[in-house]
Amino acid sequence: xxxxxxxxxxxxxxxxxxxxxxxxxxxxxxxxxxxxxxxxxxxxxxxxxxxxxxxxxxxxxxxxxxxxxxxxxxxxxxxxxxxxxxxxxxxxxxxxxxxxxxxxxxxxxxxxxxxxxxxxxxxxxxxxxxxxxx
Numbered sequence: 001x002x003x004x005x006x007x008x009x010x011x012x013x014x015x016x017x018x019x020x021x022x023x024x025x026x027x028x029x030x031x032x033x034x035x036x037x038x039x040x041x042x043x044x045x046x047x048x049x050x051x052x053x054x055x056x057x058x059x060x061x062x063x064x065x066x067x068x069x070x071x072x073x074x075x076x077x078x079x080x081x082x083x084x085x086x087x088x089x090x091x092x093x094x095x096x097x098x099x100x101x102x103x104x105x106x107x108x109x110x111x112x113x114x115x116x117x118x119x120x121x122x123x124x125x126x127x128x129x130x131x132x133x134x
Contacts, residue, residue, distance in 0.1 A: 009130055010100045010108070015093040021079055021100070023108070024126035029087065031123040033067070033079040033108070041078040065118050067107050073098045081111060084119055 007013070007022040012035065014020075019035035067079045100108075112119050112127045 007095070009127075010105045012096040012098045012100065013093050014096060019096070021108070023084060023112070024123055024130070026122050026126065029120075029122065031084045031120070031126065033081045033084060035069075035074070036078045036080055038075060038077060041076065065111070067104065067111050069100065069104050071098065071101045071104050074100075079104075079108065081108075081119065084123060 007025070007030075009023060011022040012019060013022060019037075020032040021035055023031040023033060025031065065081045067081065069077055069079055109127055109131065111117060112123060113131075117124070
């Protein structure tokens, strides 16, 4: 297993040209949300709106599992939470200076802890631990 750098819930970082929000870590895994760029965020929201209109949004919850971010520096981008489990990184990433709004952090936790959320049980456990501390 690779040593995990010092990352905390809500830290924004880049890896191989993509941006992520760090959610939690266990001994064997990192849990991250993929931060879609502006163009992809707009397209994603358009797809989501179409799915909702066709009453398919709930049916495809895993596909559309996300949080709309309000942090000014991120300009209304989408944090996609599907496939959040990754192998730990030991390098090749760059921590960004962006600090997520408290509201965004709370919305991320709320989405993950929502009953039936399509996330790994280990992520739910780690977020519950965070809530106990805070």
